[in-house]
Amino acid sequence: xxxxxxxxxxxxxxxxxxxxxxxxxxxxxxxxxxxxxxxxxxxxxxxxxxxxxxxxxxxxxxxxxxxxxxxxxxxxxxxxxxxxxxxxxxxxxxxxxxxxxxxxxxxxxxxxxxxxxxxxxxxxxxxxxxxxxxxxxxxxxxxx
Numbered sequence: 001x002x003x004x005x006x007x008x009x010x011x012x013x014x015x016x017x018x019x020x021x022x023x024x025x026x027x028x029x030x031x032x033x034x035x036x037x038x039x040x041x042x043x044x045x046x047x048x049x050x051x052x053x054x055x056x057x058x059x060x061x062x063x064x065x066x067x068x069x070x071x072x073x074x075x076x077x078x079x080x081x082x083x084x085x086x087x088x089x090x091x092x093x094x095x096x097x098x099x100x101x102x103x104x105x106x107x108x109x110x111x112x113x114x115x116x117x118x119x120x121x122x123x124x125x126x127x128x129x130x131x132x133x134x135x136x137x138x139x140x141x142x143x144x
Contacts, residue, residue, distance in 0.1 A: 008111035014120070015106025022100055024055030039107045047097045051088065054096055059088060098127045
């Protein structure tokens, strides 16, 4: 806002960048007018409307364009499009919510209430380890 550069300003920028990357929206998007901004957009949607705000390019895709999946004893052909966003795993939803909450904590209006970058690193590392732990565990289950 025209003030001196600061760590809190850098934290704010990181938070906004995180929200941009995970929603695919820019803070200058025409939908953001008056007091409605990217921070408020995400804050109002979490956690119930997560799948409506996450950038669809981040949602899981089938690797084979004509993959057949089996569910409840029936075969379904996937045309290579995005999976039903309402069907993303609970674990992936938790990861998205956690990352977006970090973006919100960093982009708060008051500089003194923003998350420290040391805490951001700890949280991101925790989210990554939890996500990778589940993915590795899930892969082991499939191959055994």
